[in-house]
Each structure stands twice: as C-alpha cells, then as structure tokens.
Amino acid sequence: MKKILFFLPIFLLVLACSSSDDNYRNNPNLPDVNFRFQLNLSFPEYNDLQFPGNSYATYNHGVRGVVIYNINNSQYVAFELSDPNHPPSNCSGMTVNGVIASCGCDDNKYNVITGELAEGEGQYTMKPYRVQRSGNVLEVFN
Numbered sequence: 001m002k003k004i005l006f007f008l009p010i011f012l013l014v015l016a017c018s019s020s021d022d023n024y025r026n027n028p029n030l031p032d033v034n035f036r037f038q039l040n041l042s043f044p045e046y047n048d049l050q051f052p053g054n055s056y057a058t059y060n061h062g063v064r065g066v067v068i069y070n071i072n073n074s075q076y077v078a079f080e081l082s083d084p085n086h087p088p089s090n091c092s093g094m095t096v097n098g099v100i101a102s103c104g105c106d107d108n109k110y111n112v113i114t115g116e117l118a119e120g121e122g123q124y125t126m127k128p129y130r131v132q133r134s135g136n137v138l139e140v141f142n
Contacts, residue, residue, distance in 0.1 A: 027124045035061045036141040057096045064093035076131040078140045085122030
C-alpha cells in the first residue's frame with residue numbers, strides 16, 4: 001500500500017505535465033510569415049547591437065516589425081513587434097523603449113529579453129524568431 005501511495009503522486013505529476021508548448025507558440029492572432037535578413041554590425045546603423053544590453057527594432061520584416069536584443073555578444077534574441085494578444089491592426093505594432101515593448105492599442109507591455117508579458121492582460125508571449133551570429137553579421141529568420 002505504501003508503494004502505491006508513493007508512486008501515485010509521481011504518476012499524476014507525469015500525466016499532468018506536458019512537453020508541448022504548442023498552445024502558446026501557435027498563436028492564432030499572428031500569421032506565420034517567412035523572412036530572412038542580415039544585419040552587418042560594422043554598419044553605424046547597427047552599432048548599438050555590438051554592446052550587451054542594447055536592442056534594435058526594424059519595421060521592414062515580420063508582421064509589424066522585429067526587435068533584436070544583445071544579451072551578451074554571443075546570445076541574441078529576436079521577437080515579433082505585433083502584440084501577440086490580439087490580431088494585427090493599425091495600432092497593434094509595438095514600440096520599444098529600453099527593454100519594454102508597448103502596444104498602441106492597449107496597456108500591454110512586454111519584456112524584449114524574454115518576450116513575456118510585463119504589464120497588461122493576455123495569454124500569449126511575444127513571438128520569437130531565430131538569430132544567428134557569424135562574425136560581424138547577424139542573421140534573423142523564422
């Protein structure tokens with residue numbers, strides 16, 4: 001009987017956990033768009049990305065734009081700049097101030113380092129994109 005009581009909570013824990021985060025990644029509000037672009041860090045326009053703690057936002061790619069953040073010169077993150085918690089509209093594009101991306105439609109604010117909701121309401125985090133550094137060139141793609 002002790003064995004059953006010991007293994008029952010473990011069994012329930014295993015059943016309760018999910019290895020899939022598809023409900024959070026497959027956001028019905030944001031379409032999947034294919035893109036790939038490069039940023040040459042030697043260019044003055046992208047100079048801030050050479051230093052940890054800085055970000056760069058471009059509004060030419062993604063749904064409403066992409067923000068790239070330098071964590072430590074070897075790790076970079078990139079996120080979609082359309083608020084993930086409502087469909088794209090004229091006001092859903094976010095602006096970046098420091099490490100916070102703010103939506104113009106409502107009071108939603110997101111952390112551009114983690115993509116998580118910092119203020120406001122919603123169930124989705126910012127949509128992540130891939131970033132790869134090769135020498136002085138950053139390639140951002142999905």
